Amino acid sequence: MNSYILTVTCPDQSGIIAAITNCIASNKGNILNLAQHTATDIGMFFCRIVFVAQEGFSESDFHKEFGKVGEHFSMKWHIFNRSIKKRVAILVSKTSHCLYELLLKHADGELDCEIPVIISNHSDLAHIATSFHIPFFQVDTAKGKEEYEKDLEEILRQYNIEMVVLARYMQVLSADFCSRWNNRVINIHHGFLPAFKGAKPYHQAWQKGVKIIGATGHFATADLDQGPIIFQDVIRVADTCSVEEFTRMGKDVERRVLYESVRRYLSHSIFFYSGRTFIIE
Amino acid sequence: MNSYILTVTCPDQSGIIAAITNCIASNKGNILNLAQHTATDIGMFFCRIVFVAQEGFSESDFHKEFGKVGEHFSMKWHIFNRSIKKRVAILVSKTSHCLYELLLKHADGELDCEIPVIISNHSDLAHIATSFHIPFFQVDTAKGKEEYEKDLEEILRQYNIEMVVLARYMQVLSADFCSRWNNRVINIHHGFLPAFKGAKPYHQAWQKGVKIIGATGHFATADLDQGPIIFQDVIRVADTCSVEEFTRMGKDVERRVLYESVRRYLSHSIFFYSGRTFIIE
Amino acid sequence: MNSYILTVTCPDQSGIIAAITNCIASNKGNILNLAQHTATDIGMFFCRIVFVAQEGFSESDFHKEFGKVGEHFSMKWHIFNRSIKKRVAILVSKTSHCLYELLLKHADGELDCEIPVIISNHSDLAHIATSFHIPFFQVDTAKGKEEYEKDLEEILRQYNIEMVVLARYMQVLSADFCSRWNNRVINIHHGFLPAFKGAKPYHQAWQKGVKIIGATGHFATADLDQGPIIFQDVIRVADTCSVEEFTRMGKDVERRVLYESVRRYLSHSIFFYSGRTFIIE
């Protein structure tokens, strides 16, 4: 039996949950999990529902009937068939720890997607792609951003990619690219945003003598390091650590944060409103 | 307008949430928050709903109508009017850090209950009760457990106490007492259960050379240190710490764990099934 | 027998530890604990030694002899007799959680200092000072910063205060005051520095949708929120939390951070170099 995830965002009012759950029940869906949050400050309702289709459920009928509910409550809603996996491309440069993390989690059945292609602006990590039997493409940034991003998008199109993960990809994407792939490109910032934006965050952290360092998973936007935050994690550092040790410890945080960010995306737990995310799971 | 918390435990089946939320909506309740979990391993459904009564809501009518829903789905259900505060007694011995934590949180508006009485088997902490204007009673354990527990329960009755917090109370309650106050006495074990049961857990931890120590908030049962766990927290310790330092660090964990345990109880987030708790919030 | 803490900061070179420990041993000191760090990036040596005076130890002789060692290695060094407690003033405004934390820890023997006076720009917390039998003074900020800070310093002088703790004291101290009390005024910033400087950090954090909030203990400097950091702590927040819940959760982090910062100061574990601290313990 198929199972589905339904996500709903709308202005709060009375009776929303009853309307949603009635529609699911009357269409022969059985709810496994319902997570709901009303952000009273901003008057918004967010809801994520997992349900299984029982004998008699029809996806197209549900679409039609839930469409009426959605219209009535001015909902932004999506429904995902869990048996259809998202197609995800990973972009890398020369550093392997984030790429390995995603590939190992995927091999272990802990990343619910397909990874049909890995793309890089360098050739260094080609052997890793090969050892996991995934096609590897090298793009040529020397062509200029506009030209090489065309190549990049051509590859994404060719592989029917729906979402892009930047696994320590050291190129800034153009505003046009970010806008075309809005909320579908996940990046990792190897620092605790909004502190320590930009390059060398561990050096900045050491200079300041901070006692905790972190990493941030966020969506890529034209405004660098400012996209909606998905997940963050931190680690306590001692003042007896060198910048090199900050970097080593930070790498563990980075890969964990990237994995957890992608996992939340794939489980459809990320809601967007007023420039930030709400994770409802 | 009044707000209510509704908790439901029942065997899982199709249509439960729709039935619950319909009943709330048709009785003029507006759901602010719904947290739900289906433990598929054991086929149980747990649900906690916060709703506000709108114009036309009647508590007695809701009881009647929800009673039918409850019967249909074989529910164990409770409804709490949030404007009626639980009456909580605190029992202490000689150590003050847990008592102070509860009183300060209460004074700061972060513990949603009344604390009409503090009871102890020693007089040491009477001055603290007084400085917070709370009556203090000293019970005499020399009378023997049966006799002194009668006195204790007489005080609890006199103050209409609904729930008891053992804030480092160093007496073991009788099986009879525990059974009469089943799931209504919260205790703190100053060790990470189920490791280090019994006395001197920090000494045990030091002897074993463990690298992390913790504390456990749980319900008191006849089976000592085995009651359902509510909340746990831990702290990393260095091997350069002495047992005294373990104790000092542990005290911070203890008071946090006790507060968080009581807070979960007062927010009606604790569900019981097969000898353990499920915290749904 | 007296015990001492010796702290040493100097440019790194060969033979420093041997010279220090020889001088202690030949003066009849027995080392209990030695923590040392060489920051190789900046070529600096930091060392903190705890030793007990044995039969024959003379404080004044040690001063003389260690002075030669210090001169030879261009050391900045201090020695503290642990039986002489620092005299600490606490400054507060209207919020009690940080004040209570310090007083309770002090009462529990976990803050190794004297607290002879509490000063505030409001009268709200006078009763707390009184219940701990500590003189309370209210300063009048309406006089203007220069005038009222004179009053403030007069009180500090009168009580022979060596160090000041700002326990959520909501006034900005003048640059002159900060410079006279350089590295002797500990402040708490109720946000994770250097992110979210300034007012309302929890509102800023909520707006940004960050997933972790924190607090920072630092020294007060003329450059607001930029003083050397002593301790930081964080807590993970859910997107289902309101700003009010951020604030409630943040308060627990704040009081812990302030206590840990003051504790590190009193144990002489804080070293200063190039605008940041090094905590060596």
Place this chain on the structure above:
Amino acid sequence: MNSYILTVTCPDQSGIIAAITNCIASNKGNILNLAQHTATDIGMFFCRIVFVAQEGFSESDFHKEFGKVGEHFSMKWHIFNRSIKKRVAILVSKTSHCLYELLLKHADGELDCEIPVIISNHSDLAHIATSFHIPFFQVDTAKGKEEYEKDLEEILRQYNIEMVVLARYMQVLSADFCSRWNNRVINIHHGFLPAFKGAKPYHQAWQKGVKIIGATGHFATADLDQGPIIFQDVIRVADTCSVEEFTRMGKDVERRVLYESVRRYLSHSIFFYSGRTFIIE
């Protein structure tokens, strides 16, 4: 220039550090880092020193001269030349996450050893060994423990292995093997010891409703799951997690704990006394 790590364990008395550091200085060693701890409860002194050999340092002379110091203070001491890497064998069964963690950290230069061989009682992970160009051997446990452990030790001998890591190796080693390789076999227990000993710790944890799960790195001893603990880590779990999710989350903790345990071993930071470890770093 070579650098060295010197570790010292002895009964505490006056003048130890001066004697040690004098001997290093007079032999032309320059101390980079000294970590020392006196466990006053048990009267023991532990010390770990990193020093670089300067012009004129002779390893054999140092051995001779430090031998006298060692004898005088009844020291157990070791000196390690950091340019000589330990030879480590990894034993696995069918699960890959711990093996991958060690190999990736090693490839990234974050595990200071050689890994000349990987041994398993199954063939499942052979391809991973191959992709990292490390010889893989499969032992045949059907032969009986005595026989197959002979084969195992023959392989270890052949590769001059000094230390063994059990990376989720699902066979219990014989008491004889453990005793021959005393304190040189690191195991991971996928539960927070001493709670949840034995098999299926995550099931045990779920049954008990604990709110925090963990993993433990320890030395293998004849007394199963009782060997000296090296490192532990934990993760908070929600009651909405299934046992499968406990297992998934636990795997991340396990690999981290195993890596950190091995790293501490290789940095010679582990001291043994009265059946437990002291980590001094």
